[in-house]
Amino acid sequence: MLRLLATVLVLASALLLAPRRASADPTDEAVDKITQLNKDALTAFAAKKYDDARKLLKQALDLASTAGLDNHPIKARTHIHMGAVIIVGFNQRELGIKQFKKALEIQPDINLTKAIVTPDLTDAFAEAKKAAGAAGAPAPGPGPATPPPTEAPEAKPEAATPPPPAKPAAPAEGEVPANGLTHEAVTEAKQGSAISITVEVSADLQFDKLVLAYRPDGAAEFLGREMKQVSDGQYGAEIPNTATGGSVVAYYIEAEDADGGAVAARGSVDNPLVIHLAGVGAARHREESEEDEDEEEPDNRYYAGVMLGMGFGWASGNGDTNHDVQINPAGLALAGATQISPEFGYWVSSSLLLSVQLRYEVITGTTDIYCSGMSSPPPNQCTDPNRVYHAANYALAGFARAAWMFWDGSVHPFFSLALGVGDIRHTVDFHRQNVANCGPMHNETCVDTIAGGWILLGPGAGLVYELWDRTSIVAQLNTTLGFPTNFTFNVDANVGVAFGF
Numbered sequence: 001m002l003r004l005l006a007t008v009l010v011l012a013s014a015l016l017l018a019p020r021r022a023s024a025d026p027t028d029e030a031v032d033k034i035t036q037l038n039k040d041a042l043t044a045f046a047a048k049k050y051d052d053a054r055k056l057l058k059q060a061l062d063l064a065s066t067a068g069l070d071n072h073p074i075k076a077r078t079h080i081h082m083g084a085v086i087i088v089g090f091n092q093r094e095l096g097i098k099q100f101k102k103a104l105e106i107q108p109d110i111n112l113t114k115a116i117v118t119p120d121l122t123d124a125f126a127e128a129k130k131a132a133g134a135a136g137a138p139a140p141g142p143g144p145a146t147p148p149p150t151e152a153p154e155a156k157p158e159a160a161t162p163p164p165p166a167k168p169a170a171p172a173e174g175e176v177p178a179n180g181l182t183h184e185a186v187t188e189a190k191q192g193s194a195i196s197i198t199v200e201v202s203a204d205l206q207f208d209k210l211v212l213a214y215r216p217d218g219a220a221e222f223l224g225r226e227m228k229q230v231s232d233g234q235y236g237a238e239i240p241n242t243a244t245g246g247s248v249v250a251y252y253i254e255a256e257d258a259d260g261g262a263v264a265a266r267g268s269v270d271n272p273l274v275i276h277l278a279g280v281g282a283a284r285h286r287e288e289s290e291e292d293e294d295e296e297e298p299d300n301r302y303y304a305g306v307m308l309g310m311g312f313g314w315a316s317g318n319g320d321t322n323h324d325v326q327i328n329p330a331g332l333a334l335a336g337a338t339q340i341s342p343e344f345g346y347w348v349s350s351s352l353l354l355s356v357q358l359r360y361e362v363i364t365g366t367t368d369i370y371c372s373g374m375s376s377p378p379p380n381q382c383t384d385p386n387r388v389y390h391a392a393n394y395a396l397a398g399f400a401r402a403a404w405m406f407w408d409g410s411v412h413p414f415f416s417l418a419l420g421v422g423d424i425r426h427t428v429d430f431h432r433q434n435v436a437n438c439g440p441m442h443n444e445t446c447v448d449t450i451a452g453g454w455i456l457l458g459p460g461a462g463l464v465y466e467l468w469d470r471t472s473i474v475a476q477l478n479t480t481l482g483f484p485t486n487f488t489f490n491v492d493a494n495v496g497v498a499f500g501f
Contacts, residue, residue, distance in 0.1 A: 030067035034060045034074050041081055042115060048410040048466065050089025057082045076110050079103035084116045087124055100128035108132070115259045119213060119222060119252075122262075123269040180205030183253060183266045191247075191279025195239040199253050199266065203233065207255040207263050212237040215272065217246020222269060227253070239275075249275050303345040303353060305474055305498030311335035311361075313480075313490030315426035319448035321369060321391045325435050327450060333426035336361040336395065341476075341494055343401075351405045357418070359397040359492075363425060366391035366447045367438035392449045397422025397456055405464065416460040416478075423451040424482050424490050452488025456480050470500045 037060040044053040057078055064075040083099030086092050103110050112125050182200040189195045197212055210227035227237040243249055252267030267273040316330035339362065345355025369389035371382035382389075399420030405412040430446045438446040460478035467473060475495050482488040 027067065027069070030063060030069060031072070031074050034063055034069070034078065037063070038074075038078055038081055041085070042113075045081070045085055045089070045116065048089075050085055053085045053089065054082070057085060071106055073107050073110070076103040076106035077113070079106070080110065080113060081116070083124070083128075084112075084121055087121060088116075088118070093124055097124050097128045097131075100125050101132055104129060104132040114261050117259070117261045119224075119254065119262075119269045126270075180264045181253060181255060181266050185266075185273045186275050189244065189249075189275050189277055191277040192241055192244055194241045195244060195249070195275060196236060197227075197239060197251065197253070198230070198234060198236040199227065200233055201235060201255070205255060205264060206257070208258040209256055210235050211254050211256060212239070212251060213254065213269075213272075214239045214243055214249060214251040216243040217248050217277075222250075222252075222272075244277055247277055249277060251275065301347050302501050303343070303347060303355060303498060304501070305343045305472075305496055307341040307343065307474065307476060307494035307496030309339055309341065309476070309492055309494030310337075311339060311424075311490055311492035313424065313426055313452070313488050315428050315450045315452070315486075315488065317450050317452075317486030319428065319430065319446070320425070320451055321366075321389050322430060322435060322438075322446050322448045325430055325446070325448075327428050327430070328432070333428050333450075335424055335426050335490055335492070336363040337365070338362050339492065339494070341492075341496070343498075345401075345403075347500075353401075353403045353405065353414075355401045355403070357399045357401055357420075359395075359399065359420075359422070359424075361395040361397075361425060363391075363393045363395065363427060363449060365427060366393070366449060367444050369438055369446070370440050370442065391447070392425055392451070395423045395425040395449075395451065397424060397453065399456065401460075403460075410466040412464040412466075414462055414464060416462075416476075418456075418458060418460060418478065418480070420456040421454055422456060423453045424456065424480060424488055425449040425451045426488065426490075450486055450488075452482035452486045452490070454482075454485055456482050464498070472498045472500075474498045 037056050041053040041056040041060070044050075044056065060078045061075065061082070064070065064072065064078065069075050079099045079102045083096040083103070085096075086099060087096035112121060180202040182202075183198070186195060186197065199210065201207075201210070211224050212227050213222040213224045215222045223243070225237050227235040230236045239249060239251060250272035252265060252269070252272045254262050255264040257263050312332055312334050314330065315327055315333040318324070318326045340360045341357055343355050343357040345353045347353055368391055369382070371385050371387045371389070397420055399418040401416050401418045403414045403416040405414045407413065426449065428448055428450055430448060435446045438444045458478065458480040460476060462474065462476040465473045473495075474497065476493070478492045478494070480488075480490045480492070482490065
């Protein structure tokens with residue numbers, strides 16, 4: 001009985017203790033989930049999927065509040081990432097700085113995550129840190145009464161202590177040393193002209209890329225472009241003429257590692273190198289730059305793409321080959337078998353593209369008219385008994401287009417307007433008109449085309465999805481009115497690829 005009782009007590013104790021040992025700390029579990037959400041958000045951020053990154057970080061912040069982690073370092077880190085996404089992905093600097101301030105309130109010694117460091121984020125974080133320090137500083141008060149000065153005893157010569165050696169001044173916060181970069185600063189240049197910037201890089205400097213950042217006169221933010229190697233140890237890039245219309249232009253050079261962190265620099269956001277510009281029209285150019293200071297200059301100014309697609313529309317009028325036959329009633333018809341639309345354009349700004357587009361329509365399935373052996377030829381045709389009237393097998397049109405892009409990130413919806421000249425042909429079947437004198441035996445129903453145009457205009461819309469820095473997938477839906485020859489309303493759906501250079 002004693003052994004049985006002891007066994008029962010041991011089993012009961014094990015059952016009572018087992019759930020406690022098996023259950024995980026809910027705080028640790030929440031921290032793990034928030035950490036994973038931050039990792040997923042950084043992956044989306046790197047892929048320029050800013051909407052996805054913001055949603056993931058919002059989930060992480062909500063989970064931190066629910067789990068009682070409002071003062072935990074993981075929530076501070078989440079605020080850092082949210083600030084970066086808001087500034088880089090949505091161009092809302094003040095809102096991003098507020099996120100940085102929240103992170104500093106939780107963890108005053110926190111810094112930017114190394115993988116996301118950029119000059120713009122460093123500048124914004126420094127501003128948030130400065131504001132947080134000013135808010136936390138004690139207000140000046142009357143303080144204790146200052147005691148009356150007392151005469152210091154005369155020091156003995158032998159007891160005099162030599163002054164400590166002067167310490168070198170510490171570098172300013174955020175400054176990166178120029179170790180490994182040799183650059184003779186450009187101080188003067190011609191207004192309205194591109195400025196060539198070169199830098200010599202030592203062989204022992206480890207970096208991933210060199211960036212030339214420049215800020216036009218009157219602009220609030222720096223723009224950047226990658227410097228290319230021009231010879232052994234020499235790298236170069238240009239400040240474009242669009243940035244030199246004012247009286248000065250500021251710039252700095254920064255070597256970055258694979259994570260985007262600065263490893264060496266000449267100049268900085270807070271202390272850039274300044275070029276004074278000489279020439280006429282400074283005031284006018286300065287006004288233009290102030291109006292466009294919020295417009296980001298695209299890295300790849302030129303655009304080339306090619307689209308494939310199909311269309312349909314309203315066919316009315318007489319046939320192109322059977323021009324004595326009118327379609328009755330008018331109606332919908334396909335616009336050829338397929339169409340090829342190459343396009344070439346120029347980015348006026350990051351949101352406005354001006355381009356020219358060709359529309360080459362491939363037509364198949366039509367029937368020809370053979371005059372040989374025709375007993376009753378149609379009027380105005382078959383004057384030569386050996387002639388064959390071939391139906392149209394293509395249509396050509398050209399357009400001038402303007403497209404307006406929306407949203408930052410990797411997906412850009414757009415709206416466009418186009419004006420052009422040319423023909424849009426629709427394939428029609430004349431079986432309702434009982435026209436069956438086509439083909440070599442004169443017994444086939446005539447399948448002809450009807451051209452609409454020659455003036456063409458209409459709106460369009462679509463999406464651009466950025467696969468890589470210079471390559472995008474494009475989907476277009478273009479509508480076109482054609483007149484005065486034959487009225488038509490046509491809709492084309494195209495998909496293709498575009499490149500920037």
